[in-house]
Amino acid sequence: MRQSNSYIVIYAAVLTIVCGGLLAMAAEGLKEKQQFNVALEQKKNILSTVINIEEGQDVNRLYEQRVKQFVVDFNGDVRSDVKPQDVNLSVEYKKPAKDRLLPVYEFVNESDSSKVDNVVLPVYGYGLWNDIWGFVALESDMNTIKGVKFDHKGETPGLGARIESDPELQARYQGKSIYEGDKLVSVTMMKGEGNDYSDDKHKVDGMSGATLTAKGVNNMLSDYLQSYERYLKKKKTNS
Known part of the structure; x- marks a missing residue:
């Protein structure tokens, strides 16, 4: 019918x-x-920049024991009125650097919680097709990179997407320096792949076929490390 x-x-x-x-x-x-x-997942990413997370490990407990989190402003002053979980990096990224809220995650010593072993800083930027982001962990000298963890929204699979999927690529940043003397110069991913930059503290090997994603990573690191520079200087002075 x-x-x-x-x-x-x-x-x-x-x-x-x-x-x-x-x-x-x-x-x-x-x-x-x-x-x-x-x-x-965010706690895992933060911790993975400084230690290896074992399968079955209680991430929440480890995070509570070893991580102190807070927010600073462009001048490096702590903002007690804001919590890191309330900061939206995709929103802050669009603001002028001097107006940004900047989360900080301090990884403290296992036997002495007053001693900071590493500082983990969130970074945010734009790759070839869409947003990219991650975390950069620094040693207590506020200069040497302990580790990085990158992620993306829509980079090309097998090419630019390697910033997230290739642990060896992220490991290239370990041991590199963000300062040259007193000048913050960041670390640059070079064009092409298969080159040896072991003698250069400010360069890492690139990704074949993903030059624009590499440029996005370089801009992201330079932009956000400069945003955190006054906090880093205060941390070095206090140390």
Whole structure:
């Protein structure tokens, strides 16, 4: 039996409302778990810049024991009115550097929590196609890179996406220096791949076929390390 047009329209509308309601309920019910998983993943990324995370390790407990987190401004002053989890880097990135809120994660010594072994700094930028971001861990000298962890939203698979998927590429930054004397010069990923920059503290080997992504990483590091420079200088002075 052929149904009228009004019946089809009403049926489709009711079906849409019911399905939409069920999806909304499911999303709301899973919201807390999703937020927990996002926070856990960030903690893993922060910790992985300074130590190896073993399978089955209690990340939340380790993070609580070893990480002190806070926010500073461009002048390196602590902002006690803001928590790191409330800072949206994709929003802060679009602001002038002097107006940004800058989360800091200090990795403290296992036996002496008053001693900071490493400082982990979030970085944010733009690659070839979309946003890129990550964390840079520095040794206690506030100069030598302990490790990095990069991620991206839409870089080319197998090429620029290697900034996230290739541990060997991220390991190229270990031991490099962001200062040359008293001048902050950052670290530059060079064009091409297969070159040896072991004697240059400010250069790392690049990614074949991903020059624009490499430029995005370079700009991201330079931009955000300069944003944190006054905090780094204060930290060195206090140390």
